[in-house]
Amino acid sequence: MIEIYDKKGFIRLLQLEGDTLAGADLAAAELPEANLVQYDLRGIRLTRANLAHADLRLARLTGADLAQANLAGADLSGADLTDADLSQADLTGAKLDGAVLAGARLPAAHTSTGTFAGLGIKVEKT
Numbered sequence: 001m002i003e004i005y006d007k008k009g010f011i012r013l014l015q016l017e018g019d020t021l022a023g024a025d026l027a028a029a030e031l032p033e034a035n036l037v038q039y040d041l042r043g044i045r046l047t048r049a050n051l052a053h054a055d056l057r058l059a060r061l062t063g064a065d066l067a068q069a070n071l072a073g074a075d076l077s078g079a080d081l082t083d084a085d086l087s088q089a090d091l092t093g094a095k096l097d098g099a100v101l102a103g104a105r106l107p108a109a110h111t112s113t114g115t116f117a118g119l120g121i122k123v124e125k126t
Helices: none
Strands: 002-005 012-016
């Protein structure tokens, strides 16, 4: 059983059967201020999900679908977003310090006033 709580640990936002969120379909999920620190979210589908002000520090979001997700004010510091789809995601005020965005898709993502120190973007020769 997986339970996701808010950052303060008082409000349960989601309860799912199973032992992993990797590859789960949580499209349009309401997870504002969720505590997802160091979660394995590889290949998760969070299209149009509300993750405003969520704590996703050091989360593994490799190949995640975050298209049109609300990540405003979210903390993605140190998160691995390799090959993630962030198309049209709202990253206003998000923290991406030390995040890895190798191969991530960011077309039309809104990123004003976010922090991006030490952003890990890999450029490969072709």
